[in-house]
Amino acid sequence: MAEPAATVLDVRDLKTVFRTRGGEVHAVNDVSFHLKRGELLGVVGESGSGKSVTMMSLLRLLPSPPADIRGGKVLLDGRDLLAMSDDELRSVRGAKVGFVFQDPMTSLNPVFTLGDQIMEPLIKHMRLSRSQAQARAIELLELVGIPGAAQRLHQYPHQFSGGMRQRVMIAIALACDPDVLIADEPTTALDVTIQAQILELVKELRRKLGMAIIWITHDLGVIAGIADRVMVMYGGQVVEHAPVRELFANPQHPYTRALLQTIPRITGPRTTRLKVIEGQPPILTGPLTACPFRARCEHRFDTCDAVNPPRRAIDGAPIGLGHDVACHWVAPARQEAAHA
Amino acid sequence: MLDAPATPLVQVQDLKMHFPIYSGLFRRHTGDVKAVDGVSFDILAGQTLGLVGESGCGKSTVGRAMLRLYEPTAGRVVIDGDDVATLSPEALRKKRPTMQMVFQDPQASLNPRMTLAEIVSEPLEEHTNWTRDQKLERVYELMDQVGLNRRFVNRFPHEFSGGQRQRIGIARALALKPRFIVCDEPIAALDVSIQAQVVNLLEDLQEKLGLTYLFISHDLSMVRHLAQRVAVMYLGRIAELSPSKDLYARPLHPYAEALLSAVNEPDPELAARRNRIILKGDVPSPANPPKGCNFCTRCPRVMDICRTVKPDLLEVEPGRLVACHLYTAAGSTGASEANERNQQGETR
Structure with a gap:
């Protein structure tokens, strides 16, 4: 990775709306980000923040209706996934972009052996013969650290533990050497010691294979350990983006700051009272015309109710490359206040 | 209180x-x-x-x-x-x-x-x-x-x-x-x-x-x-029962140590420096637990005695109960070693 890494994935102004009986739900609102080869982008947010819907939209994995991708571009090596035919898209899913879903218990088909499920993308996308696919499947299971791979191929999902199943999911996602791996809360359902195993595995695979990874989670602790850059989502939009160390050392958005303060630590002084973010996440009916975080924000002022803040750089770098934040209080108002 | x-x-x-x-x-x-x-x-x-x-x-x-x-x-x-x-x-x-x-x-x-x-x-x-x-x-x-x-x-x-x-x-x-x-x-x-x-x-x-x-x-x-106090369980038994401040500062049982080292702290600097203890394998089935210590199949510091004798939960330091052969009479040398190692561990 000595040469300057090329951009593999470039998402611009993605907008996804769900049409429901109760009206339209604006789940993803003009989300933009990019991903370079070999890079790990962490996406943080709580349930309903739009992080999973964003990633599902990239590959058009959401059933439509009710989902409707209203706008934006998803450029994978320069080709727009949103403009592709279904056939073209099928050649991308699983081949160029691998997807690891949150729940290893429900994402594997219980009536097929693991071998069948790992070999499926190899036979469909790579056009391998059954015996070639089998050899590759064994290789993959060994890669993700499953002992006795050759025998394990003939077993069914219920014969594997949660951690093992998640490894299998990763093996399937890696089967065709994808350029991009999207992992949607891949360790959330797992115990901490098993989670630690998976995180080590991902770090190692990244070193070996150099693929770009998007890692979705609500756990800031996980992000701190593996990400290069972090994107914080709230109310279906990106509210803060920064390189990982910068984000944790110098969080700007009131939501990010509060989030970091609500979590107790296992080192350092013991917290006497947890900081609380009062209130509930917003319900996203209708387009955002004001800051989605305003109802829970301690720095709210008039402008927050009138205008939805755009992302603004606070370090002079172009949006999405350095540290940017979508908040009226942070930029430029606070800087001005500081100077005044 | x-x-x-x-x-x-x-x-x-x-x-x-x-x-x-x-x-x-x-x-x-x-x-x-x-x-x-x-x-x-x-x-x-x-x-x-x-x-x-x-x-x-x-x-x-x-x-x-x-x-x-x-x-x-x-x-x-x-x-x-x-x-x-x-x-x-x-x-x-x-x-x-x-x-x-x-x-x-x-x-x-x-x-x-x-x-x-x-x-x-x-x-x-x-x-x-x-x-x-x-x-x-x-x-x-x-x-x-x-x-x-x-x-x-x-x-x-x-x-x-x-x-x-x-x-x-x-x-x-x-x-x-x-x-x-x-x-x-x-x-x-x-x-x-x-x-x-x-x-x-x-x-x-x-x-x-x-x-x-x-x-x-x-x-x-x-x-x-x-x-105020925390009990760490593994496979149906208590591995360590200690005052919270002692446990988090210096876990005694190898499982408690591994469990704490696996926690992700929201601090990239710390994450980069820290040496995690990665446990191998999965938890055995409680229908068929190991003959000796329940943790012996994954313990990084397993000894021969661990595979045959279940350790009792004993007070090894004031207020701290641990079920591990490293800390019992037979393994008392192991205990002092472990303490030393843990104290060094604290600074990492």
């Missing part, structure tokens, strides 16, 4: 909870899942004991067996003077108001066809002969205590958010003025920003009402925040 007398309100002695396995044509009793296999601890009045461990280690079963939601296989559970494990059904019913439970999943533990008022007043229905008005008055009082708006009294569970539902569960547990509450993963199903709200509420209620908690959780950092 400092003025609370230092007497244990809850004493658990050698609690066992085995679930029988029946198999074959005649459904013969062929074995047992030893979900809890000899667990002892006590909780001082007004304090919180954290019970941590990974899924399947038996921590929830301990909580349920203690309140006789399961019939314990063996052992004593003394809560406020009575051995709950052997009480007659009638005496147990009379005892119920003293001990209550808050469940993990607020969605599944609230009846979707009952309103908030019905849910919270159900315990009153069962254990008091109050009038309608008295019960409603108590429901309002409880709603104030847990921070629910009185206007919501006739709403159904689906009309509430996850955090609010957990508040309803807490109000129901408080209805009969219990002294002891088992909190079984009460925040696991909630978003990070909501977790803190519920934890602060539990702390406020403890202070105000002098409650004693068993806080069951897999979230080690939250347990550090809440509990």
Whole structure:
């Protein structure tokens, strides 16, 4: 990775709306980000923040209706996934972009052996013969650290533990050497010691294979350990983006700051009272015309109710490359206040 | 909490909870899942004991067996003077108001066809002969205590958010003025920003009402925040039981050490420097636990004795109980080594 890494994935102004009986739900609102080869982008947010819907939209994995991708571009090596035919898209899913879903218990088909499920993308996308696919499947299971791979191929999902199943999911996602791996809360359902195993595995695979990874989670602790850059989502939009160390050392958005303060630590002084973010996440009916975080924000002022803040750089770098934040209080108002 | 007398309100002695396995044509009793296999601890009045461990280690079963939601296989559970494990059904019913439970999943533990008022007043229905008005008055009082708006009294569970539902569960547990509450993963199903709200509420209620908690959780950092003492469970047994500040500063049992090192701290600098202990493999089945120490199949510091003899939970330092051969007489040299190593470990 000595040469300057090329951009593999470039998402611009993605907008996804769900049409429901109760009206339209604006789940993803003009989300933009990019991903370079070999890079790990962490996406943080709580349930309903739009992080999973964003990633599902990239590959058009959401059933439509009710989902409707209203706008934006998803450029994978320069080709727009949103403009592709279904056939073209099928050649991308699983081949160029691998997807690891949150729940290893429900994402594997219980009536097929693991071998069948790992070999499926190899036979469909790579056009391998059954015996070639089998050899590759064994290789993959060994890669993700499953002992006795050759025998394990003939077993069914219920014969594997949660951690093992998640490894299998990763093996399937890696089967065709994808350029991009999207992992949607891949360790959330797992115990901490098993989670630690998976995180080590991902770090190692990244070193070996150099693929770009998007890692979705609500756990800031996980992000701190593996990400290069972090994107914080709230109310279906990106509210803060920064390189990982910068984000944790110098969080700007009131939501990010509060989030970091609500979590107790296992080192350092013991917290006497947890900081609380009062209130509930917003319900996203209708387009955002004001800051989605305003109802829970301690720095709210008039402008927050009138205008939805755009992302603004606070370090002079172009949006999405350095540290940017979508908040009226942070930029430029606070800087001005500081100077005044 | 400092003025609370230092007497244990809850004493658990050698609690066992085995679930029988029946198999074959005649459904013969062929074995047992030893979900809890000899667990002892006590909780001082007004304090919180954290019970941590990974899924399947038996921590929830301990909580349920203690309140006789399961019939314990063996052992004593003394809560406020009575051995709950052997009480007659009638005496147990009379005892119920003293001990209550808050469940993990607020969605599944609230009846979707009952309103908030019905849910919270159900315990009153069962254990008091109050009038309608008295019960409603108590429901309002409880709603104030847990921070629910009185206007919501006739709403159904689906009309509430996850955090609010957990508040309803807490109000129901408080209805009969219990002294002891088992909190079984009460925040696991909630978003990070909501977790803190519920934890602060539990702390406020403890202070105000002098409650004693068993806080069951897999979230080690939250347990550090809440509990005075912490028990670490592995495969149905307690590996270490220590004051919270000692455990987090210097875990003694190798499993406790590995578990703590696996926690992800939200600090990239620390994450880059830290040496994690990555445990190999999975937890063995509780139907067929290893012959010796339950942790011997994954322990990075396993010795020969560990594979044959189960270690007892013994006090190895004042107030600190550990079940590990490294710290018992035979392995006393190992213990001092381990201490040294741990102290070095602390600085990493």
